[in-house]
Structure formats: structure tokens, C-alpha cells
Amino acid sequence: MFRSFSKLARLSSLCLFIALIPAQSMPLGPADGASAASLFQPGATGPVSGRLRFNSEQADIALAQLDDSQDRARRGDFDATDMVSCAQERGQSLGNCKAAVSRGSGGATVVVTFPNGFARQLYFEGEAFVRASTTMSGSGKDVDWSLEDGLYTIRVDDQRFEISARFVLGE
16 A cells, blocks of 8 residues: 555656646657656546656756645744734634744745644745645635735634735745
8 A cells, every 4th residue: 555655656746746847948859868757637548748758957957846845844844933913713813823934945834833732734835825734623725815015814714814924935
């Protein structure tokens, strides 16, 4: 089972890797020392369009561009910490929570810890809030957010957060 999962994880990483290579930097057709990978469309049963070839230099560049912020946050490897405004329950006034951010190329993961020790991860791609972690108190899919005047206002399930864009983005 672990071996199958490992193959699936490598395949997923390869697909993500291919998607991150800028099209103009991918020579199509035979190339010395090139590797080949079929392009697949989600739900398709075969290649969508021919073969894609990329060399090891392009692979290194694309791998460096992967957003590793979620993995770093899981390890406790943070770029900054701060206090943010938060409320854990519906109707509760905003209080202070500890927050830590791991930034990657193109994304960031913010871990907000409420005074009772409960933590929620908030995931960003570019300047956009994209999702939150699933917890016992909620799915993390019922969300609403805005970014105005450098302040993210985020609601995840019944929880609310106000976080500085400077903190998230590191600018």
C-alpha cells in the first residue's frame, strides 16, 4: 500500500512540476539528455497532446518554484510570527491569537493558534486566500474573505480572522 501511495505521490508531483514550467522554456521534440512525460488532462484516459520534453536544468528551475509552505508549516519552520485578531466561535468578539507564517514561492501557510490551543491552517496562493484546514469543528470549506487596505478579513466556518497582508506576503 505504501509503495502504491509513493508512486501516486511522485506522479502527482511530476504533473504539478510539468504545469509549472513556462511554455516558452519547454522545447518540444527530441533533445539531447531530455526526459519525456505524457501530458494528461484530469478525467482523460490518455495523453492530451503528444509528448513533452524537458531537460534537467528546466526540472531544477521548476522544482525550485514549488510552494513548500505547507510542509514547512507542518515542521514548525516559520518565516515570521505575530499576533492577529481572531474569534473562534460565532458571535464572539475579536481577540488576539498567535500566528506563524511559512512562505513559499507563490504561496503561504498561516497557522493561527487560539488562546485555548486549537490551531487552524490558512492557505494562500499569491494574494488570494484559497482554503483552510479541516478540523473537528468544521470542514474549512465554508469560507468568505476579502483583502482591503492591506488587511485580510477571513471567515472559516464560525471562526474569523483579521491578518495583515504584509504578514502573509512578507512585503
